Amino acid sequence: MTSNVTLRLGRKPDLKFHNHHGEEDWMVTLADTGEDTMTAGRIRRIKSFIGDDPEFFLTYGDGVGNIDIAASLAFHRQHGKN
Secondary structure (H helix, E strand, O other), X not given: OXXXXXXXXXXXXXXXEOOOOOOOXXXXXXXXXXXXXXXXHHHHHOHHHHOOOOOOOOOOOOOOOOOOHHHHHHHHHHXXXX
């Protein structure tokens, strides 16, 4: 959320942070699940990345928003949606 990052793929993979801040403890996984895969199929294909965690957020690569993730999680928990 507060750092610029460059990710290089291919034969010489590299990850470069252009600045460092006190980010929250997040992990982000980018997964290619196939161009024609529907939502349930995408979730099934990333199951190994989620592990046993019963709560996770998912968006497509073109998802853009200003979302309060903590508030969204709290709302879902209050309504028994986890």
